[in-house]
Structure formats: C-alpha cells, structure tokens
Amino acid sequence: MSKAPRGPRKPATRGPWSTEEDAKLTNHIAKHGLGRWSDIPRLAGIERGGKSCRLRWLNYLRPDLKRAALSQEEEDLIIQLHSIIGNSWTLIAACLPGRTDNGVKNFWNASIKHKLRRRGIDPDTHEPVVDEGSRNGDAQYILPSHLEAGSNACSHGALTLPDSITRYVDTDPLQLQHGVVLVQPAVSSSSTVGSDPSGSGSDTGEQWNNLVDGSQLFDLTESSTTTTTKSGTTNHACSIADWKLVGAAPRVP
DNA sequence: AATTTGACCAACCGCCTTGCT
DNA sequence: AAGCAAGGCGGTTGGTCAAAT
Numbered sequence A: 001m002s003k004a005p006r007g008p009r010k011p012a013t014r015g016p017w018s019t020e021e022d023a024k025l026t027n028h029i030a031k032h033g034l035g036r037w038s039d040i041p042r043l044a045g046i047e048r049g050g051k052s053c054r055l056r057w058l059n060y061l062r063p064d065l066k067r068a069a070l071s072q073e074e075e076d077l078i079i080q081l082h083s084i085i086g087n088s089w090t091l092i093a094a095c096l097p098g099r100t101d102n103g104v105k106n107f108w109n110a111s112i113k114h115k116l117r118r119r120g121i122d123p124d125t126h127e128p129v130v131d132e133g134s135r136n137g138d139a140q141y142i143l144p145s146h147l148e149a150g151s152n153a154c155s156h157g158a159l160t161l162p163d164s165i166t167r168y169v170d171t172d173p174l175q176l177q178h179g180v181v182l183v184q185p186a187v188s189s190s191s192t193v194g195s196d197p198s199g200s201g202s203d204t205g206e207q208w209n210n211l212v213d214g215s216q217l218f219d220l221t222e223s224s225t226t227t228t229t230k231s232g233t234t235n236h237a238c239s240i241a242d243w244k245l246v247g248a249a250p251r252v253p
Numbered sequence B: 001a002a003t004t005t006g007a008c009c010a011a012c013c014g015c016c017t018t019g020c021t
Numbered sequence C: 001a002a003g004c005a006a007g008g009c010g011g012t013t014g015g016t017c018a019a020a021t
Helices: A019-032 A040-044 A050-061 A072-085 A089-094 A101-118 A203-212
Strands: A158-161 A166-171 A177-182 A225-228 A234-239
Touching (some): A019 A040, A050 A101, A072 A089, A072 A101, A089 A101
Antiparallel strands (some): A158 A234, A166 A177, A225 A234
8 A cells, every 4th residue: 555645635524425426436436446545535526535435435326236125035144144243244245245334234223133122132142132931942043034943954965164164152042052154255365345255166155155045054063074184274074964953033023 | 283213324433454665 | 663544344323204102
C-alpha cells in the first residue's frame, strides 16, 4: 500500500447518500474500476471519505446485490452457520450470494434473534434458555428446516477434511458430547471476501459447496483419523457413514 | 386520528490487520 | 523493525415505515 499525500482535507459529508453521490460513485467505478478507496472520493468528485464510499458500494450500489427479502432457506442457513462460527458475518455472507455482511448482521439482530428467543433458544449459544418449564428432553438444535429430526441426509462414503477444518465441540441438553465440523475454503490471502470459494474446482471447494447446500452438519462423536502429508498438510479423514444428525428444531410458526 | 411498537435498513464508529515506506 | 495509512470487520446507532393499540 502506498501512502497518499497528506494535506488539508475538506470535512466529509455525512448522513444518507444522495442519488447524485450514488451516480457519481457508480459511474466512476464503472469507468475506472475499483482503485484505492482513499482516492475514489477525489477522483469521483464526492465529498465523502474513502471508507464511506467503500461501504456504500459494498452494501448498496454493487450490481450483484440481491435486494429481495431473505428466503426461508437463507434464514435457515444463517442460523446454522451462526451456530457454528458465531458472529463472523463476512463468512456467513460469503455463503449467501448477493447478500452483504451488513445485511446478514442486520437481519440477525432485527429478526432472527427475536424469533429464536420466542422459541426459547438463546441466540448467542443456540442452546435452550434455562427454563424448567421448557426442558422436556427434546433436542433443541437449530438445523435447516428441510432436515427432519433423526434423519441422515448425508450420503455414505469417505470425506477427507483439509487442515482448514474448524471443529467445535458442544454439549447438548441430554449431556451428549458431539462435535460439529465446518469445512472452510482454502482462501488465499489475495482472495476477496465474497468471491465464490468453489471457483477453483478443488476438493476443498466441493466440500464447501456441500456445506453451503445446508445438508452436512454432522455429529462427530465418532473419532477421526489424522494423517500428515509429505508437505506437512494435516488431513482428518472421517467416514461419513459414522456420522449422525443430532436433531432438528421446530420451524418458526 | 394520534401514539406506540416492531421490523428493517443505512450509515458510522472504533478496533484490528495488512502492507508500504 | 517501526511507523503510518488504508482497508476490513463487527458492533452500534439512528431513521423510516407499517402495523397495532
């Protein structure tokens, strides 16, 4: 990153963007592409900070944005991913084409959080709120609505998980230890957030797609075997046939 | 009709990371 | 290696609008 020359700066405009500002930014990017955000306000003739321009572009003006309300499937996926990776909105949004981290975050805070609370689920931990009246022993995990409780939606076969695997261990209301795996794409440092992680066509990409498909959240109680390749890469090999879904939550009424 | 409440969205803030000088 | 600026990200705030009271 090269340093921009320092000099007196006009105070940046704040507040809502005007249609004129939107047009200037859109036209500039259409003509010149994305350059340094700090230069764009000056080049485009906008009295805003580079940060503000970046945010406006990413969250509102980008042509590939979906403006429609989130579907039930998207909502299910957000809940599932949040239960695994928490408030990593950028990662979650990367699984929802056309959605922004800000949009997902807003939807979570404004809508899903309240729905989960009404269902007696703590939105932070995804566990039942401790309330004697609601503890009836049923599984309370939030899984995609299209997965029925006790079903095994996965196909049999072996899946080799790359080093980028993240494993989380949780305890369910019945004190059953289980693990949940999230297969993360092998994203190079130069990749941009929001790009299609499966674009490389690599094995990792295929696994990522399986996760995005919303059909692979498994009980990992069964042990996995760990191998290390010549290059030092660690692989965790598990037999999918050994994994079971741990339960499903009722749909939002 | 006026007020309140809730949902949704846009924007800003502050902190952290990255990369250049 | 240190300092600095830019970029990225999650948290938060504030505005708007529609439905409910």
